[in-house]
Amino acid sequence: MGSEFQWILKGRCYKLGHDVWHAGGVVPNRIIVGRHFDPKDIIPHLFEETDPGFHTRCKPGDIIVTGRNFGMGPKMNGYIAMQALGLGLVCESMPFLAYRAAIGCGLRVMTDCVNVLEMCETGDELEVNFRDGFFINHTKDIRREYPPIPDALMEIVELGGNAGWLKRWQENRGAGQTA
Amino acid sequence: MPQTAVEKVLAAKSGRSSVKPGDVVSPDPDFIMIHDGVVMGAKRELDSLGITRLATPDKVLMVTDHDVIYGSARAAERGAFNRQAAKAWGVKNFYDVGRGGHGHIFPMESGILLPGMFYFDNDRHATNAGAIGAFGFRIGTEITRVLATGTNWVMVPKTVRLTLKGRLQPGVHARDIGFHFAAMLKQGGLSADLDYRVLEYAGDLEQFDLAARAALCSTPTEIRAYGVFVPPSEAILEHARRHAQKPFTPVYADADAQYDADLVLDVSRLEPQVSLPGSVENAVDISRVEGTAIDHAFIGSCGSGMWEDMVTAANILKGRRLAPNVRLFVAPGSEATNRRLAAEGLLGTFIEAGAVMLPPGCGPCNDAVIGPVHSGEVSISTATNNNAGRFGARDAKLYLGSPATVAASAVAGKIADARKL
Numbered sequence: 196m197g198s199e200f201q202w203i204l205k206g207r208c209y210k211l212g213h214d215v216w217h218a219g220g221v222v223p224n225r226i227i228v229g230r231h232f233d234p235k236d237i238i239p240h241l242f243e244e245t246d247p248g249f250h251t252r253c254k255p256g257d258i259i260v261t262g263r264n265f266g267m268g269p270k271m272n273g274y275i276a277m278q279a280l281g282l283g284l285v286c287e288s289m290p291f292l293a294y295r296a297a298i299g300c301g302l303r304v305m306t307d308c309v310n311v312l313e314m315c316e317t318g319d320e321l322e323v324n325f326r327d328g329f330f331i332n333h334t335k336d337i338r339r340e341y342p343p344i345p346d347a348l349m350e351i352v353e354l355g356g357n358a359g360w361l362k363r364w365q366e367n368r369g370a371g372q373t374a
Numbered sequence: 375m376p377q378t379a380v381e382k383v384l385a386a387k388s389g390r391s392s393v394k395p396g397d398v399v400s401p402d403p404d405f406i407m408i409h410d411g412v413v414m415g416a417k418r419e420l421d422s423l424g425i426t427r428l429a430t431p432d433k434v435l436m437v438t439d440h441d442v443i444y445g446s447a448r449a450a451e452r453g454a455f456n457r458q459a460a461k462a463w464g465v466k467n468f469y470d471v472g473r474g475g476h477g478h479i480f481p482m483e484s485g486i487l488l489p490g491m492f493y494f495d496n497d498r499h500a501t502n503a504g505a506i507g508a509f510g511f512r513i514g515t516e517i518t519r520v521l522a523t524g525t526n527w528v529m530v531p532k533t534v535r536l537t538l539k540g541r542l543q544p545g546v547h548a549r550d551i552g553f554h555f556a557a558m559l560k561q562g563g564l565s566a567d568l569d570y571r572v573l574e575y576a577g578d579l580e581q582f583d584l585a586a587r588a589a590l591c592s593t594p595t596e597i598r599a600y601g602v603f604v605p606p607s608e609a610i611l612e613h614a615r616r617h618a619q620k621p622f623t624p625v626y627a628d629a630d631a632q633y634d635a636d637l638v639l640d641v642s643r644l645e646p647q648v649s650l651p652g653s654v655e656n657a658v659d660i661s662r663v664e665g666t667a668i669d670h671a672f673i674g675s676c677g678s679g680m681w682e683d684m685v686t687a688a689n690i691l692k693g694r695r696l697a698p699n700v701r702l703f704v705a706p707g708s709e710a711t712n713r714r715l716a717a718e719g720l721l722g723t724f725i726e727a728g729a730v731m732l733p734p735g736c737g738p739c740n741d742a743v744i745g746p747v748h749s750g751e752v753s754i755s756t757a758t759n760n761n762a763g764r765f766g767a768r769d770a771k772l773y774l775g776s777p778a779t780v781a782a783s784a785v786a787g788k789i790a791d792a793r794k795l
Contacts, residue, residue, distance in 0.1 A: 269514075290569050290570070290598075291529070291531075291569055291570030291600070292514075292570070295516075299516060345396075345398050345529075346398075347398035347400075347527055348398065348527065351527075357516060357518075357519060358419075358423070360519070361420075361423050361425070361518065361519055361522060362423055364522065364523060365423050365424055365425050365522070
């Protein structure tokens with residue numbers, strides 16, 4: 196599976212600013228408090244309060260690029276939708292628990308990408324290599340290196356997040372387990 | 375390579391000579407804690423994956439502290455589920471109702487959690503481990519991976535050092551330091567980012583007993599510190615040696631360790647603090663709010679539930695009665711403290727004053743499952759935080775103070791300075 200996984204995403208830039216709260220900024224608070232974790236229940240509501248219908252316009256491979264403190268409030272619902280839609284996420288910074296939640300959802304995510312907001316505008320053609328830490332804006336002919344996903348976390352992302360990782364771990368443990 | 379205390383703990387538990395911030399390690403924990411509120415979710419998730427056997431059931435501590443006396447049928451169902459889960463998983467260290475107390479207090483008191491240890495915990499108040507010189511790592515719902523495999527990934531956090539200068543004045547409490555520190559950060563008097571940082575204390579720490587050290591761990595957690603570490607004094611080590619259930623090795627930072635920020639706080643002239651409703655960061659000198667009428671008071675929580683906290687409150691309540699308009703709830707941190715309160719007569723002091731004793735555990739600090747406030751009421755407590763809705767009604771006014779301030783206020787019927795009683 197690892198060899199087939201797409202660490203490089205090519206798509207359009209979707210640019211957001213600084214200090215985006217998960218509740219309201221990423222998905223409506225009712226999705227969080229309603230404990231919706233099924234992607235099909237969350238996808239229609241991704242960025243609903245700032246950009247209704249986003250899910251009908253985005254395409255797999257598109258990259259969400261944000262400023263500092265993206266995803267404040269350690270919630271995972273929005274990352275579940277982004278992962279299911281095949282989107283990537285590149286941030287100037289995230290609170291650590293937001294980053295951990297994104298990794299746990301199997302999202303291709305890079306954080307601590309200094310000044311990345313200045314490198315792109317919504318609609319630019321981007322190419323991001325999350326394994327090696329490359330950010331390329333083909334529209335503006337800009338190339339930057341940023342911290343990639345740490346080696347130790349790549350398997351979690353490849354397997355679709357924590358649940359996928361645990362499922363594979365259990366399968367690898369074999370049939371030795373009895374109830 | 376010079377290391378901070380928590381870096382040393384993580385290196386030792388990961389079989390490495392050293393680690394640095396940003397490294398990803400999979401530490402072998404001394405134990406794994408899961409509380410009553412999340413066992414059901416974790417069990418169902420693992421069951422759905424066919425994982426019915428835990429990696430290290432002997433390391434697992436299950437603790438009933440969040441909803442101890444079942445105020446609802448749903449809570450009773452949860453309790454029954456948890457008992458079945460403990461049985462199915464083979465968890466022998468199950469501190470159920472009436473057996474241990476608050477999971478972030480009794481393990482330190484009873485020699486389960488010892489200096490230099492590392493453990494995983496589903497709950498963010500694992501930071502309390504710093505009181506005894508250990509590191510508890512909050513893993514949230516990813517506790518399932520720890521239960522299944524014995525570990526999980528930990529990115530080594532950066533460390534911020536806070537050096538305390540001077541001795542507290544009589545009547546000023548370690549909780550007051552945390553409130554003041556949070557306010558200083560908010561107002562810009564001190565500058566540091568605590569997101570995913572460990573706050574390591576230094577300086578004049580000999581004055582702080584274990585309860586005071588737990589108090590020092592409380593407020594930083596509410597302003598995003600991921601860990602707190604107080605280097606153990608000889609008195610703390612003596613406590614640990616007296617109670618230790620296994621050998622331990624205390625850990626201290628290297629003198630030339632690298633810190634993300636290096637802060638200094640003079641506490642010698644600190645006044646008792648009260649955090650105004652809405653956030654721990656809204657702390658002011660008590661003189662600013664003295665006289666504010668209250669309806670509700672609570673003494674307990676992982677920040678203020680130890681024996682010394684109870685003694686502080688009892689000394690104020692002794693021979694006095696609560697104001698007629700005030701209800702005071704008291705939740706000792708452990709069954710051991712509860713027994714000692716009874717044996718030494720302090721339980722009588724609380725009851726004669728008119729306080730309501732709650733079972734050891736979180737009390738109203740957990741989602742107001744017990745002893746909540748009503749809309750418009752005013753409360754002062756030693757809860758971990760006073761965010762809107764912490765005790766139920768979102769429009770109630772929740773103040774925070776030290777155990778002394780809360781006890782004095784409950785007697786006065788209004789926010790009161792214990793030094794003036």
